[in-house]
Amino acid sequence: MHIVKPEDSITTSTGGRAMATTVSASFQKLKEDIEITGLQTSDVSTRQNNVRDVVAGDMDVLGSFLTGSYSRSTLIAPLPEADIDVFVVLDPKYFERNGQASLLDKTRRALLKTYTRTPKVSRNGQAVTITFTDFAVDVVPAFNRSGGGYLIPDSIHNVWIETDPRVHVKAMIDANAIHNGDLVPVVKMIKCWNRNIGYDFVSFYLELLAIKVFANVTISNYSSGMRFFFDKGREAIRYSVKDPAGYGKPVQGFRNCQTAEDAVRRFETAHTDAIVAEQYAKDGYSEKAIDEWRNVFGDYFPAYG
Numbered sequence: 001m002h003i004v005k006p007e008d009s010i011t012t013s014t015g016g017r018a019m020a021t022t023v024s025a026s027f028q029k030l031k032e033d034i035e036i037t038g039l040q041t042s043d044v045s046t047r048q049n050n051v052r053d054v055v056a057g058d059m060d061v062l063g064s065f066l067t068g069s070y071s072r073s074t075l076i077a078p079l080p081e082a083d084i085d086v087f088v089v090l091d092p093k094y095f096e097r098n099g100q101a102s103l104l105d106k107t108r109r110a111l112l113k114t115y116t117r118t119p120k121v122s123r124n125g126q127a128v129t130i131t132f133t134d135f136a137v138d139v140v141p142a143f144n145r146s147g148g149g150y151l152i153p154d155s156i157h158n159v160w161i162e163t164d165p166r167v168h169v170k171a172m173i174d175a176n177a178i179h180n181g182d183l184v185p186v187v188k189m190i191k192c193w194n195r196n197i198g199y200d201f202v203s204f205y206l207e208l209l210a211i212k213v214f215a216n217v218t219i220s221n222y223s224s225g226m227r228f229f230f231d232k233g234r235e236a237i238r239y240s241v242k243d244p245a246g247y248g249k250p251v252q253g254f255r256n257c258q259t260a261e262d263a264v265r266r267f268e269t270a271h272t273d274a275i276v277a278e279q280y281a282k283d284g285y286s287e288k289a290i291d292e293w294r295n296v297f298g299d300y301f302p303a304y305g
Contacts, residue, residue, distance in 0.1 A: 020290070020303075021287075021305055022286055023281045023286060026290050026301060030222075030300060031185050031189070031222070033300065034189070034192055035076075043134065044079075044135070047084070047135075051111070054113075054114045058110035058113060059094070060091035062144070064087060064088045065087050067085040067087045067168075067169075068084065069191075070082075070085065071085075072168060072169050072172040073176075073184050076188045076191050076192055076195070079135045082135055083137070083138045084135060084137045085137075085138045085140060085165075086139050087140050087142055087150070087165060088107075090103075092143055094141075094143075095143050095151075099153075100154060100155040100158055100159070101153070101155040104155055105123060108122075111139065118130055118131070119131050119132070123155070125155055125156040126140060126152055127139055127141075145162060149162055149164035149167075149245055151163075161248065162245075162248050163245055164247075167244050167245040167246075168204075168244055168245065170244075172184070172207065179214065179218075179219050182222075183210065183211070183214060186214070186219060186222060186225045186229070187206070187207050187210045190206050190207075190210055190226070190229060191203055191206060192300050194206055195300075197266060200254075200255055200257045200262075201253050201256075201257065202252065204251060208251055209241055209253070210229060213232045214228075214229070223281070226270075227277075230270040231271050233267045233271075237264060238264065240252050274293075277289045277290075
């Protein structure tokens with residue numbers, strides 16, 4: 001007969017609801033909790049199609065498509081804290097060499113004709129953001145770029161940015177396939193950690209960094225995968241990452257971190273917590289291991305039991 005010790009890793013249930021009492025079960029629960037639900041996906045589909053139709057009804061649009069983390073399957077819940085990016089490719093007649101701000105204003109005026117009761121329709125550096133009650137949609141006006149890709153406005157620096165979000169999508173799809181579907185969940189967990197520490201890093205940068213860090217590495221489980229990322233990220237965070245599109249500027253990582261030393265400390269702290277958590281789990285102390293992972297992810301990580 002097996003006597004269950006307090007530190008044994010077990011999974012129980014209460015009233016038919018699974019309780020996370022192992023590290024692996026906790027990571028699985030985290031994975032599920034930050035997924036966008038089917039109903040939310042339906043809402044996003046309807047909303048973004050409506051937004052694209054509104055712009056096309058007021059401006060000459062050559063094409064439009066979803067971009068950003070949603071199209072790369074790396075968007076994390078809860079949805080009200082997320083942005084859905086819509087790329088709208090416009091007729092070149094709207095292009096002006098120094099017309100970045102005026103293009104965004106024109107796009108905003110087109111949207112305001114329909115979204116009169118929406119809480120907020122605002123212009124930011126590279127897009128027009130429609131803030132609905134349940135989530136936000138960023139509308140990015142763009143032009144076809146000679147030689148491939150697109151030009152999008154940067155009204156803060158008054159320049160046109162060369163980019164190709166479809167290449168970004170392919171890069172994530174290809175990398176995730178190499179890892180048998182395990183990279184995207186890890187990327188979402190990395191973004192969950194970033195959200196928990198106050199968005200210190202650029203989300204897209206972390207995605208590209210993860211692709212780079214896990215190249216030629218097997219992700220055996222989520223726990224070791226996160227620890228490995230924090231380990232290698234301590235040095236990698238000091239440097240920019242090449243844009244997969246090939247002609248854009250390198251992607252910078254810092255958002256709220258003031259210095260490289262601040263950034264390294266964020267990774268050092270997470271790496272230390274991960275090391276301690278893995279040791280607790282190895283020694284059979286699941287509750288303590290889960291508590292350590294909660295230091296990394298905060299309340300997003302399910303508490304023991």
